[in-house]
Amino acid sequence: MNGFPVITLLTLLPVVAGVALLLGRPAGATARRFAVGAAFLVLLGALGMWIGFTPGDGAMAYVERHAWVPALGVDYFVGVDGIGLLLVVLAAILTPMSLLSGSLPKDRPTLYYALVLFLEAGLIGTFTALNFFHWFIFWELSLIPAFFLVKLWGGAQRDAAATQFFVYTMVGSIAMLLAFLALFLATGTFDFLALARQGQDGKLPEALAKVVGWSGLSGKTLAMLAFTGVFLGFAVKVPCMPFHTWLPDTYATAPTPVTMLLTGAMSKMGVYGFVRILLPIFPDQLRAALPVLTVLAIATILLASWSAFAQVDLKRMLAYSSINHLGYCLLGIFLVVKLNPAVGDPAASRAAIMNGVVLQMFNHGLTAATFFCLLGMLEERSGGLRSMGDFGGLRKVVPIYAGLLGITAFASLGLPGLNGFVGEFLIFRGAFGISPWAAVVAAPGLLITAIFLLTFYQRVFLGPLEPRWAKLPDMTVNERWLVAPALVLMLVLGVMPQLVLGVINPAVTQLVEAVSR
């Protein structure tokens, strides 16, 4: 059962590399090369896992399981199904991209690169862990590098933003911890798969009532409370409105390569948590709270895209846009559990919506990271300016940049033929089948996104050219090579989504069947 420990190695590799950087303290450029090398090794490993992966019936692959603290129901239990593997690959792609984007940080570059590597380890660890104890370790530990990356290298207000980010996430995490401790008391295990089985069989309420003797609260209420605790933990991370207020400040103030990772991969930790943990363990509770949650998801979609439209700072605009894009994922996750959907074939709708959610996770990660990467290039050339009003008519001086950024923007707004379309299409197709009114109310979000992205493009690249930008250099060869793979993927996945769908579909189908009984 325990084969070659691929996952453990893949998780440890960035840690070891980071520690080597801290101890060896090479000069900036060498540190960068070393970090990129380590990140490329991780990417190779992840791609190897992808190629060697047989989707089969959706079971976990590359499993490693060892007893760790039996007295506390804790095992070292890791594995991936198609969904987890997809996110591991995403993290593996984005990390070298982030490391190579932008110029060398002026202050303590070695520490910077070590922290990015630690963050990557935290991401991979979270996407592969199957026991709460060890999952929580990576979940929390990834906060530390993120905190310092924002705090030490960020822009204005970085101190407040980093602290807000950390404390906010911690509050959610503690709520989640308390909930899981109650679950452990009730079931004797921290194993996600075992807890999912119990949750789906409806055994949690009575198990909780037996052990958490609390002023006569019924098992159902206790289960709801546990659900709320876990929900909060993930809702802060995605984020789901109204727990999103930490995000625009943090994304805007973080150095752009860090924002790439925050939006590209770290936010997916939250969505993945919904998919891997909340949904399988608490399907009944999710169903009970569905009306409220649907409203929250729709609010996230609409209000975030509206706020994005109102922004002048380009980074803040993209930050709100991220919230909006992940709102579609949330909508999909919540609607999956609805019983007796209105129209059409429920199984097909559910499969579609969940496939859409997972695809959207990957596609948004890729697109948003590329978008920020390109924005970062503009920010560097303009000496830190990144307001829409500062630019205009840039297409005349930097046509290649305008073209590549244009493709990315169109992928982000979901133009058919590019990757962003597929995920959103599947989500809406499924949503129409399950809850037409929700789909109808959420649809304007797509329209608003299109409007603000086109407005952004028009104001920055079209129109009259200001003289101060007349000498703006276009993308260098290195920069073009940097974004090329991502852009190629955007095109390929736009026309051939089955490359990914084939891998994730079995796991998605299994999940959907399990939670909609």
Place this chain on the structure above:
Amino acid sequence: MSILAWPIYVSFLGMLVLLLGNGMRSATARRVALGTMLLAALLTFVGAARYDASGGWAEVARVPWIPQFGIEYHLAVDGISICLLLLTAIASVVGVLFSWNIEHRTRGFYAFYLALIGGVYGVFLSRDLFLLLVFYEIAIVPKYFLIAIWGSTRKEYGAMKLVLYSFVGSALSLAGIVAILAMGWRQLGAPTMDLGVLGNVNWPHGFQLWVFPLMFIGFAFLAGLWPFHSWAPTGHVAAPTAMSMLLAGVVMKLGAYGALRTGVALFPEGLVAWQGTLVTLGVVGILYGALVALVQQDFKFVIGFSSVSHMGFVIIGLLTLNRYGLSGSVLQMFSHGVLAGLLFGVVGRMVYDRTHTRQLGDLEQMQLNKYLPFAAGTFVVAGVAAMGLPGFSGFVAELSILTGAWSAFPGVAILAGVGIVLGVAYTLRAMRRAFFTDPPAGASEGGGHELPPITIQEKVGALILLLASVVVGLYPRILLDYIMPSVDGLLATMAKGGAL
């Protein structure tokens, strides 16, 4: 297992060597102290390795002392004792390393230090109730002198307050012991102070109702039970660094250990009756300590109040009466012992001894992350561990305590969770202000300047403590395999009386 008695003797022997070595140079005194503590630690580790966890209690030494009252010189260990002996071993060695820079009357300092450690080892080994109190009192006396002579802010006041509180607490315990002796004599027909025998006695319910709080609160004074805690921040701040380390790290655990062995273990019915009141005090301590830490301007006071907050977790764990809470409590004793040592080491030894200020307002100007990067890095890791972040010992301990609390008093679990979040807040605040504040825009170099480098002794000491926390955090079985069987055994004994 008689090897485990030797750390006591070795410590006192070392103390004698220092006392008699008139004219000894500081450097020699330090080496004697370090050698003694290393030897004691080695003996402890060997004894721990030999201990068989499934065997329950293991005898170490037993000699009649005052037979008229059933008092013996009786030493024994179970898994819980081993855990705390290991803490003492580690902390005592690191404490010597962190006080390597003391030049004023070094010989006297270390003589008192070794006496204190000898007393501490003795408490954790005692299986005779009277002997436990004797060692406990032996440990109090050196504390006074160590703070009053080698301390800093308001040292005489701090020393006096600490010692007075300790004496009042032990007076309560002494009263309890007398009552136990009398009632035990009546129940058994013969006097005894053997904690094992006393644990099996069927104490009358009414008796338990007033003796339990006497014993528990008497010892919990030293554990920082709110509202009897105020000696702790004052005392810790006044004390020299190694003393703060030991006070917060080890001596507060003497109180918790005493409360466990003499209150919880002997009088379960009394505990059940007083559980509500005491757990309220415990959780108030968690929240109060955290809130007060959040507003402190003195860096050391932040850590001092955080100790009160962390000990609150130990106390509520002791009151849960289930295996998770109790083992979590013991684990937290170890974890906080190590982490408090680390935090005081950074604040007191690394920062204060160089900057001569502990005011966060002053430290903000000094750009310490640039001039003391090792201290900054160590504080980040220690702070994060103290917050209860997973991967370190504090997380496993808190996880276990909270699990136990869910079962026993769920509302408290939620309040304790709030306490954890507050811990994040005050740690971040102190960390930011002390180490990571940038000079105001426009100031060319800020107020920072070169500071003496961190010595090898400080680095080694910090790394030892850090390693201990990480190892236990990632592989908790290393201690839980000792603790849990003993906790189960303890609960079984307590259940026989029918209280549980």
